Amino acid sequence: MKKELIELNVNGRTHELAIEPSKLLLDALRQDLQLTGSKRGCDDSSCGACTVLVDGIPMLSCTMLAASCEGQEITTVEGVSEHGSLAAIQKAYGDWGGAQCGYCTPGFMMTVKHLLAVNANPTEEEVRSALSSNLCRCTGYSQMYQAIKAAIEAEQKAVPST
Amino acid sequence: MSDFSIIGKPTAMVDAAGKTTGAGKYTDDLSLPGMLVGKILHSPYPHARIQRIDTSRAEQLDGVVAVVIGKDAPTPYGILPVGHDEHALVTDKVRYVGDNVACVAAVDEATADKALELIDVEYEVLPAYFDPEDSMKAQSDFIHDNKPQNIEKDYHHVFGDTEKALAEAACVAEARFIANEVTHAAMEPHSTLAAFEIDSHTGKPGRLTVWSSTQVPYYLQHKLSLVLEMPMAQIRVIKPLVGGGFGGKSEVIPLEIIAAVAARKAQAPVKITYTREEVFWAHRGRPRTIIDLKTGADKDGHITAVKARVVQDGGGYCSYGVVTILYSGALLGALYDIPNIQYDGYRVLTNKPVCGAMRGHGTVNVRFAFESQLDELALKLKIDPAEIRRRNLLKPPCVTINGLRVQSYGLPECIDKVVERSGWRERKGKLPKGCGLGIACSHYVSGAANSIIRSDMPHSTVNIKIDRDGGVVVYTGASDIGQGSDTMVAQIASEVLGCSLGRVKVIAADTDLTPIDIGSYSSRVTFMNGNATLRAAQEVKKLLIAAAAKKMNCAAEDLVFRDDRVGKKHVAAGDSPAQDGRGRPSPHELSTDGQASVSGRVEGQILRGSLQQKRKDEGPKDAMTFEEAVVAAIDFHGALTGTGSYAPPQEARGGKHKGAGVGPSPAYSYSAQVAEVSVDEDTGEVTVHKVWAAHDCGRALNPVSVEGQIIGSVWMGMGQALTEEMVWKDGMLMNPGLLEYRSPSSVESPEVEPIIVESVDPEGPFGAKECSEGSLAATIPAISNAIYDAVGVRLHESPFTPERVLAALRAKKAEKKIDLTEGVDPTAPTRFREHGGSLWFRGKGPARHPLDPARREAPAGGDD
Amino acid sequence: MSLPQFRLLRPRSVEEAVGYLATHASNIRVLAGGTDLIPSMRQKLFEPEYVLDVRRIAELQGIRPQRGVGVEIGVLTTLNAIEHSDFLRKHYPVLTEAAATVASPVLRNMGTIGGNICLDTRCLWYNQSLTWRKACGFCIKKNGDLCHVAPGGTKCWAVFSGDTPPALLCLNAEVEIASPSGARRLPLREFYTGIGDDYRKLQPNELLTRVFLPESSADYRGVYRKLRVRGSIDYPLAGVAVVVKRSDGHVSDARLALTAVNPAPVLVKGASAMLSGKTMTEELADKVGDLAARTAKPLTTSALTPEYRREMIRVFTRRAILAIANN
Incomplete structure (x- = not known):
């Protein structure tokens, strides 16, 4: 063609x-x-x-x-990375074991980036629901929740809320 | 302060950023100039002889560079020396739907796909065998001519006097268990890129480089050498990032050989990446298994004997089958104290995709049966399920009746921990209707004590070099497949050398650069490669110590290496290297010469100059930076390198009986789990709410990774328990995709509370054992036992899908009988259940399919 | 897996789209969200010469309430937009609930209401690669003359697996279909044929453009219940939509529809009569559940066994009715 x-x-x-x-x-x-x-x-x-x-x-x-x-x-x-450095969510996924083999990770990065863009402080259920678009075969998802929580905290620290 | 500065600290994986940014490269992310796409033609028949292949039409298609078939590489291979029954592409027969017939190398995928349609193959269809118990009765048309009755291998082990013990037992339970087939479903589909270089001297194709998604680069190098008839030294295998393995990449997978054969013929680099369907056909997953199990106990619940007959549906080739069937028997031992064991194992060939090694290799399905039956015994004897497990503990150090040496044994603590955390005593049997708790235990090897290819060669060797700039490079053959072995290696090296993690660079899994490690399987890497790393680091450290001792005018044993500094014991005993007081570096001094300890921030050349300058000026020192010690050592010894290797000790290599080589390990990990579930009694749907999982990993070198491995194992076990099942119909896999093979999503994945138990193994690196597989097996029976606690039905068939659970509930309530499970009672299964429907139309009508029995004089092996 | 090659057409208006359809009717497929068509094209279930990408037709987007009439929904409205529409949630809750259960969030971002209505019927013997289908000797729905699900029969039993159509049927939805001869409106219940390999009444030169929900169906209480193995991603293995209007504690009107158990989504005949004028009780719910189970004709097109899926129609119907009663 x-x-x-x-x-x-x-x-x-x-x-x-x-x-x-x-x-x-x-x-x-x-x-x-x-x-x-x-x-x-x-x-x-x-x-x-x-x-x-x-x-x-x-x-x-x-x-x-x-x-x-x-x-x-x-x-x-x-x-996703910002000015040549890891975005908070990328750093947190590394620190908290959100990525093991890493193959699904780029997909999760996009899903989570969108989730946090529309909902800066999601409940655990909202996180679970959002993450259900992506399959991961290594982590059982648990450490991703910790990573997302840590990323939210890091973001909040970086930009003090008024 | 902990005894360690790196070990035991939660540590991000050294390659994490590459994974989260997308910069990290997996095999399919690689490309070479002039690279072709390889596509494989698969068999549409489960069992057929190839009469003729005509590739001429395909070869003529514009854009096709080469077409390869069996005769292009006819040497057989297989992962086990006893199982060399595969060919790159079949030479005589196809043995399963999806078997590999031909490969096209073309300029793009669409062209290659088109060319596949133009290959003409004439088959003589043969009777096929789909059920192992049927297959064992075969009288003709064997799947492999040298395997009568289609039995790949059978073993019959008797330890003690099982018959007598069972006859004398106060209580005996006996049942058939069936575990259906599951597969790894790693997120990365297999991919291989193969390229030859032209030799400068001969001017002909010479060395071959293969990039592949493999857990076993050295075995791949070995098998490539065999099939391509090239010396291993001419073959370089590189493992890029691997997107999960779980055993599915732990042997040579057809595409790896095919890509190389195609590259040779095409005289161009060829990349083959499997479609997801091809991944399912390549399979090598956990075989569906029949377990006839009989267990006896005395009145106090002490197990007196176990008798197991295991039949595994192995598929069309041997793969790891002989090892799988041996693990199933051997690891009846080493968890509990069992004085009499009888084991009859049959690994059976069928015309289905090939089973191999999958996380918890060989142990998982038998463990499901055993732990379920143990609960049945506990019920009969009115003993609490946690208590009956405590009463059957081993008393290590010991050697089990089947020859397994057990030293560290954290199982008692694992049981105590999950009982406590789950509120077992207070809540067991007291939860609301439909809710329940279940407990189960499991274990696994920390590496097989005997390698696949029997030899006394070390299983792992690691080299370390330290440069003048203080950079530490570790060369390890260990294959990081996402479990974090590169990080483990870096941690051990930096802990031993007392340098920061940032100094350590890991070069891994490249057969040209790294010394042999036999691969990432049987959970051997931390134990074996970790020990090799430890020894390599200790060896190179000796040189540093000698130089530093001289420089600091003290005895070698007075020196402490920690946090990028070398100090004397009384000096460096603090958490921080910055000490004040007489004779110690002041904070000011630290901040100047301490620049060197700020890893990677000082340009090497300048640093070296300043250090040399300093050295001239100074007399004996009380403390040195790591770089100073390195420079001193280089000045004294020349190049700084160290090598370490590991071979399991003779005492850990098992007994003398036939098949004794499989099962022995230098150390075993232990797991105990409690699962909390609820069961919807109208729908049969099971929800797992939480799993408490305690795992004895010896020592957690990196707790965040250990927890990740425990959670991942439990979670994968939950998948096998509830949603994952390969569904078959006459050798056709009905669900060869991630849409229909249901790996759990986040919404139904429970909270898993990992509990690390550290028994500190005497031989493990820093006491560490495996943490990535041992927890999987317990999850399935823990859930099964919890279902029983919740609603009083015991399933003897996994997975516990809603139709099976509901069928059991309905039967219990003696309600109007509806055949929810198509004739197989999940509480007393007798055979494997196939998918409904029909591959062909039986009876009247035209013969539409070559396998249709109506078209044949003798009926084919299938039975619909 | 590469896609078969085709020419891509990207109209900006319905008129232009219909023009293309008229010209290439013999060999064209319509692409909206792509979540059904693209995977099927990978499997070579469709190898059209032309693909009509309608995503740029702005007039087919959006949810437009029409006072006194009902609401008009453009076929390109995503399932996510339906799920999150306040208007629909308030007045047609069964639809938002059904939309919210489709596949996974990312697929709802892509998938459209039109695509869900037009969803190709599915079968484990059909939704497979070309190589796989070759190995099973093909089937009636594609390239073959045999049904593996009902051997010996000549009918295709591929199952309709959309989540929103049973809700739409309960709401007496109508669809608008554009063709070279103009637009026509059709009650959705007349859109499906009940035949797996020819499941909808949409000519090759026609384009589904809008969905209408009448105001007379507004403000019914509604519930959608769906059987699936995973809590996300999966197609339904059985689905039940129920809407009920109540006055004075009695049911004044009710409708019940099923999906994923027949080659079409179906309204359960007799359910309205069985419920109307009654007080909702467990006994009544059981009776309606039995009726629904008799309407369902699940076969081995899907995961789990047919008998189990039929049972779940019974259980889910009962539960849906009781959920509305207790709401």
Whole structure:
């Protein structure tokens, strides 16, 4: 199939890509932009390892066509760290054992980033519910809750509330 | 103040940032210029002879570079020396749906996919065997010609006099248990990238480099050498980050060999990454198992004898099967004191994807049966389930009747801890209707005392070098698969050397750079590679000590290395290196020459100059920085390197009987768990609310990791107990994906309270034992026992899916009989249950499928 | 797994979309949230020459209450938007509850109400890769002539597994369908055929555009109960939606619908009559539960056994009715 030229806005930068219309966003990110942080874990849209933010909303990049995302702002895990340093949630996942093998971690980073963006102080049930978009096979999720709690505390310390 | 500065402290994994930022590279994240995509053609038949393969149409497709088939690499291999029954691509027969027939290397995935459709294969379909008990009765068409009755291996062990003990027992329980099949489902699908380099001297393809998602890079190097007929020295295996293994990457997986064979033929780098469905076909998971178990006890609840017959449905090839069936018997021992054990184990071949090693290898299903039956005995004898376990404790140090040496034994404390934390005494039997508590125990090896390939070679070797800049580099063959072994290695090296963690760089699992470690399986890495690291660090430290002692004009044994400083015992005895008073460095002095101890912040060259300058100016010192000690040692000894290795001691290698090599370990971990559940009596749905899990890991080198491993094990056990099950129909896996193979999500995952018990093993590194597998097995029976406590039904078949639980509840209430479980009573299962429906249409109508018995004179092995 | 290759069309209006459909009707699939179509295309269940990506058609977005009439919901409205709509929660609670149980949060961010209505019927013998289906000799629904679920039969029993349609059926929803000849409205109950391989009455040149909930269905109490193994991600294995209007402690009107146990979501015939004018009691709930279980025809299309899923229809119906009674 003939390739088509599209513009993809990823992590604040616009890229011009020549891709086949059938190309999945995940493959465009990984193969064409070498943004390999987003992972493929399943083929049936169940695992969440490929989660990215599209206009700020978590979506599965393995279940979207790259060409369908023209004009939308895509954020991948590579866009999470801040000014070259770990974001609070990234630091906390490391410190609290939220990541073991790390393969699902980029997906969880995006899910949690969105959760904390819309709900700065979620209850444990809200956290559990939000995290149910993503599968993890190592942690049993428990240490992620501790990590998220720690990240919230770190954020609150960094930005004293009024 | 603790005795250690690094050990025992919660420590973030050394590679954590790469994982949370996405910068860390897994195999599928790698690419090379000119790299091709490899795709594998899989068998659509469970058992068939290949009459003809024609790849010409595929080869002609634009974009296809090479097509490989069995004859391109006909040497058989297998993970066990006794089980070399696999080929890179089949040469004569396919033995399961999903078996590997051909591989296409093409410019992209779509082209490769298209080419697969153009490969013409002619099969002669053979009768197939799907149920192990049927398979054992086979008279013809054996899956492997050299395995009559399709029995891969059977073992018959008798220790003591089981028959007599059972006859004399005050109480005997006997039942059949069935555990259905589960798989690892690691989040990362297997991936391998293989590339040859052109040799400068011959001008021909020479060395091969393979990047692969493996737990066993050295075995991979060995098998590649065998199949490709290349010297091992010409093969380099590199393990990038691995996205979970759980045993599913602990042997050579077909794609690893196929990628190399394809790269050789294509004369270009080839990457193969499995689809999730292919991961399920590659499998190597926990076999579905029939356990006929009989246990006797005296009137006080002391177990007098255990008799077990175990049948494992191994799938089409040997894989780790011989080891699995031995573990199932051997680890009846080493948990409790059992004077008489009889074990009959059958590893059976069937035309299904291959089973292998999975977390808790060989022990899990038998442990489910045993701990369930122990509760049945406790009930009959009116003994509290926690108490009956206490009455059967080992008295270590000891050697069990089947030859397992037990030294450290934290099980009593584990039981006490979970009983206390769960409020067992106050709450057991007193929870509201439908709620219950259950207890169970389990254990696991800290590495197999005998390696797969029998030899006296050390199981782990580690090299350490320290450079003039004070950087410590540890070269370890240990494979970090997410469990944190790189971090463990860094912690041990830095603890021994008394330097900060930030100084230590770990180079791991690269066969060109790192000395041999046999891999991440059987929970051996902390114990064995940890010990090797410890010894390597101690060896290099000797050089530092000698130099520092000379420099500081004191005896070697007076020196203390800690927190990036070398001091004298009376000097450095504080938590902080900064001491004041006479003869000790003042805070001011510390802050200047202490710059060196601020790891990584001082440019090496400048630092060295300043140190040398200082050295000239100073006489004997009372304290040195780590760098000063390093520079002094280099000046005295030259290069600073140390090597350490580990081989399990002879005393821990087991008895003399046939199969005695499997089961022995230098040390065993122990776990006790209490699960709290509720059961919805109308729906049969089981909710696990909390699990208290106490695990004796010897010593927790990194508590955050140990807790993570305990929680993860318990959680995976819960998956096997409740939601995970590979569903079969005539050799077809009905649920080869993460949507239908149900690994638990966060919402139904319970709180797990990990409780670390430290028995401090005499031979473990700093006393450490394994922590990643031993807790899994107890979870399943703890949940089963809790279900019994909650609603009074005992399931003898796992997983405890709602239809099984409801069927048991209905039967108990003697309500109107509805066949909720398609003829298999979960409280007394007799056989494996297959998925409903039919692969072919039996009876009238056209023969639509080559396996349709109507098309054959003799009926095929299947029975729908 | 790569997708089959196709040409992508991205219309900005219904008119443009319908035009494309008319031109390429023989070989086109409509893409909205993608959560159903994309995984199926990976498995080569669909290999269309054209994919019509309707996500940019702004007029198909949004929840628009219409005073005195009801509410109009654009088909591209995400399940997440439905779940969080205050208006719908207040007036059509059964729909928000059903929407909130679909799959997982991320899939609800993507999946649309239109997609959930049009969800392809599912079967363990069908939703598999091409290689897998080859190995089982294919089936009636795709490339074959045999049903593995009901051997010997000629009907496809693939099961409808959407969560919101039973709620919508209870609410007497209508759907608007656009085609080259204009728009037509159809009660949702007439949209499904009950045949697994030809499950909906939507011509290849037609596009589902809007869903209407009549005001007469507003303010019914409603409950959706769903059987699944995991608390997230899973498709329903059985689902029950119930709506009830009460006056003076009596049921004045009620409807009951099932999903995931038949090739279509179905209104349970006779349930309204059984409930209307009655006080809700355990006995009545049992009776309605029995009726629902008789309506359900679960087969081995899905996980868990058919008999168990039928039993759960009974239990969940009973529970749903009692939940409303005690609300």
